[in-house]
Amino acid sequence: MRLFTQNGVTTTSLRDIIKAMNDGKGVGMSVFYYYFESKDDLVNACLSTYFDRQAQDAIEILDDPSLDVQDVLDGVAIPLIAGIQKLSEAFADNENWYNYLGSNANLVNGFMTKIISHLAQALSRWLEQGKLPRTVLTDAIDTETLAWLISDGMSSVIDNRKMALDTSNEDEMYAVLFEGAVAFLSQLLGRPLKMPQAITSLRDMTARC
Template sequence: MSKRNVKDPEERKRELIDTASKLFEQYGYERVSVRDILAEVNGAPGMFYYYFKSKEDIFLACMETYFDEKLKNKLDIFQNLEIDYEERIKMLRDLVVKDIDQFSRKYNFSSNNSITDNSYRLWELAHYIGKFIDVYSEFIIEGVEGGKIENNMEIDRENVKSFAAFILYGAAGTIYTNLINKGENKTNSSGAFEVISKFFPRIR
């Protein structure tokens, strides 16, 4: 008798997330059902509900998994003190531009999407940005204390998180405003970088 191929629980959960991500990207949130996901992995409803409470739950898990991978790449650069500060800024900008393009295609805010669909996407984007605040605050302080950027706004360790949050959420609004408000596949990363550079002019 052949042994049944029993997958590790984390492997099975990741398989569900990967499969659901592909379906959501291809068809949109509203046009994908739990049954569709299970059909792709040849699974039973009990198996799905062992890991997720609902379709909404796995949709958020898909986006969180996607964002966590992007977050790790950026954190590795932010915190790598062996790389020059200026070089880290360049690397991060290049990575952000690449991620913005991918995000706008993978998780678009098309007017053809339902309100629920776009609301979940927007909520997860805001949640993702929030995860940057602490590490971005440290990056700002490093630049100020290391004499890499001018401190015209009297930023210190007491108020830096407020500045970081304001800049990160403001930058996201600048980058994605046409995508979110008009459903246009158009972003404005250069405009966001220009504003950030005015906040933090670098010392020449």
């Protein structure tokens, strides 16, 4: 990930990776191929590991009983933005990095599979505490199904809005994408939610620049 962030995934060669292994002392090519079939296999392994870390950050926030719905949204946005920025750096030399990630649905699905039960438990907790209103939807389905609706719906909103956007300002683009996602979440849960402070700060900083 260090090499990918510094040089870009496309620009970083397999030879660069081999040379950097073993604390910069390098290894034989056969050692690499013992663990990975190709550079793409390594890229997927790196991304999978990275998504696992992001999922763990989200789980810790979701499992905190002291946090409200808005608190969780604000908290999850921070590692999520950091993750997006990290991936943007790694794929800076590949204009189609977003599509690359989208085509690797197993990574995204793996992330959601790890956090979905925690999201469902948080939804149950908020409903019991009255922090979320009872609606026709929440009375008709269980919270795990609701959690998957949130996941699938927000992904669709972001994907479709991104295809419609044409902007060279990446920070502003993600702010607009989050706006749509938060609006969807507010409608689905029957509770008005604000844009995460981290997104608002990012947009304000971009406007000043």
